[in-house]
Amino acid sequence: MSDAIVSVRAREVWDSRGLPTIEAEIRTACGSVGRGIAPAGASTGRREAVELRDGTGRLRGRGVRSAVARVHDLVSPALTGLDVADQAAVDAILDELDLDPQRSHIGGNTTTAVSLAVAHAAAASAGNMLCVDLASRIEYIPRPQIQIMGGGAHAAHRVAVQDFMAYPVAAQTIGQALTDVAETYLAVGDILRRRGVPRGVADEGGHWPEVVDTRDALEIVTEGIELAGYRPGADIAIALDIAATQFASADGYRVGGHLFDTAEWIDELGRLCDEFPITSIEDPASEDDPAGMALAVQRLGAVVVGDDFLVTDSSRVARAAADGQIGAALIKVNQAGTVTRAADAVTAARAAGIAVIVSARSGETEDVSVSHLATGWCADVVKVGSITRGERTAKWNELLRIDEEFGGLPLARPIGA
Known part of the structure; x- marks a missing residue:
């Protein structure tokens, strides 16, 4: 039985270097919840997905409020109603929302947090540990x-x-x-x-x-x-x-x-x-x-x-x-x-x-x-x-x-x- 995504939310949280990052939260029709937090690298490859950060103002421009806004304004409407267990379909939508392979529009940190949250919500919906799923x-x-x-x-x-x-x-x-x-x-x-x-x-x-x-x-x-x-x-x-x-x-x-x-x-x-x-x-x-x-x-x-x-x-x-x-x-x-x-x-x-x-x-x-x-x-x-x-x-x-x-x-x- 499918379990539809009913809510996609995001928030600014903190990482181990005292810098903000983004956490996504997925809720489903059957009441399952999954959360995922995007990590960040110090040594990064030139071709990897890029982070979306605010660029100016608070926290020396390292804030992720713009990424949080992308989740609420773009990602949530696109994912609501999808089967949480269909990870490939969800991630394909995330790909479609940002056609740049490096995710410069909505941010690799944004898509990472959401994709991980979906995986956790799907496992919770199935009653499994994520590794089992x-x-x-x-x-x-x-x-x-x-x-x-x-x-x-x-x-x-x-x-x-x-x-x-x-x-x-x-x-x-x-x-x-x-x-x-x-x-x-x-x-x-x-x-x-x-x-x-x-x-x-x-x-x-x-x-x-x-x-x-x-x-x-x-x-x-x-x-x-x-x-x-x-x-x-x-x-x-x-x-x-x-x-x-x-x-x-x-x-x-x-x-x-x-x-x-x-x-x-x-x-x-x-x-x-x-x-x-x-x-x-x-x-x-x-x-x-x-x-x-x-x-x-x-x-x-x-x-x-x-x-x-x-x-x-x-x-x-x-x-x-x-x-x-x-x-x-x-x-x-x-x-x-x-x-x-x-x-x-x-x-x-x-x-x-x-x-x-x-x-x-x-x-x-x-x-x-x-x-x-x-x-x-x-x-x-x-x-x-x-x-x-x-x-x-x-x-x-x-x-x-x-x-x-x-x-x-x-x-x-x-x-x-």
Whole structure:
């Protein structure tokens, strides 16, 4: 039996960086309610869906009252009466309301919040958890990659690499994986404290130390794994988000006072892969350097992940996989603008035989959609940031609840290990 959408509302709420974002709320004829909050990225791909912000006035122009108005004036009339369970039809209407692929008219943040809210309302209407509504069968929990240190755009570019993540490759359950990484996070904190290294907190909750050299940071993370009682590589590996677009230019890649051409930069990353237990590297080359991405696939002993390079676009995923430029696709709903478009990118990755990594953003909230999307889409990996801060732990805790609901599930097999 269909359940029609009867109300589409939106409001301005707050994210983890103290900036406003948009929450959408869907109500149905049968009384079901779904809410979705749009996240925001610090390091963003040039081709991803753009946010609609007010541009002037309060909050340095970062307000989203204009996006809220788009929901009430344009989206609500267009969606009212549609079957909440028909996600594809709802998202197609959102596409029609803004023919710009980057959503410049009504905003990618607007469509993301509404699309997520519809997904939650549909699951509530069916009496399901969202992950169940997305999957015919759930057999495992995605294996987490968890930030230990932040750099790049997440930490004022003190160190060039954006994320140094622990990847618990030996853990058998999500509970054990979180415990293993928490022990490592605490051990790294002990090392930094013992060395007298000043530190803050990065956007995604990881340590933000006064460390400027990538090799130094990797040495500290590896030492932390050992101090916590684990074997680097065998128990806990390292995953990196290079976010190379942030320090790329027409002249090459400028890191730590050195200017590398593409081949030199990939060779430098190769030396790091040889020296440390690195299993995956995200965006090792810039979003405009497909040759660099292909070279990374050929030369690095780690899975090459496309993020800004792909922007959760199914056609880009398929083409990059066919051209040997990626070994995994990062999926972010707000890059695509709707749940359906993100799901299409997952389908493209699966068809190409590459891994799927579902990720949150640096500007997050208590919204736990990513935990359900990653599980329901049978992702290999899930990334939501560190093991600290409420907007991060909300998502890890939701994975624990999902695991419990199914009576205990294994973790996905590690990628690159």
